[in-house]
Amino acid sequence: MYAVIFKAKINSLDKQYTQMAKQMRDLAISHYGCTDFIATTQDDNEIAVSYWPDLESIKKWKQDFSHLKAQKLGAEKWYKHYEVEVVEILRHYQSLA
Numbered sequence: 001m002y003a004v005i006f007k008a009k010i011n012s013l014d015k016q017y018t019q020m021a022k023q024m025r026d027l028a029i030s031h032y033g034c035t036d037f038i039a040t041t042q043d044d045n046e047i048a049v050s051y052w053p054d055l056e057s058i059k060k061w062k063q064d065f066s067h068l069k070a071q072k073l074g075a076e077k078w079y080k081h082y083e084v085e086v087v088e089i090l091r092h093y094q095s096l097a
Helices: 015-031 055-062 065-078
Strands: 002-010 036-042 045-052 079-088
Touching: 002 055, 002 065, 015 036, 015 065, 045 055, 065 079
Parallel strands: none
Antiparallel strands: 002 045, 002 079, 036 045
């Protein structure tokens, strides 16, 4: 299993951003095998973590036309700076409570 960690400095978020973020989350889960997608903001920082079964799914997601459009808008409008890390999950555990 893999995780994609997206970290950004926010420039300005608007209604179009909110709609696009929901669309991208839904698309990743329904069409590309993403198993979970969690995002949060604090002050001018955003972090999103998505979980994927394999690198091929991540590659296909990165190349999706709608996702490319969202990336372009993010770079031009919504974010001052962003970075992406793709990591392999070596271990996972959780509390049962």
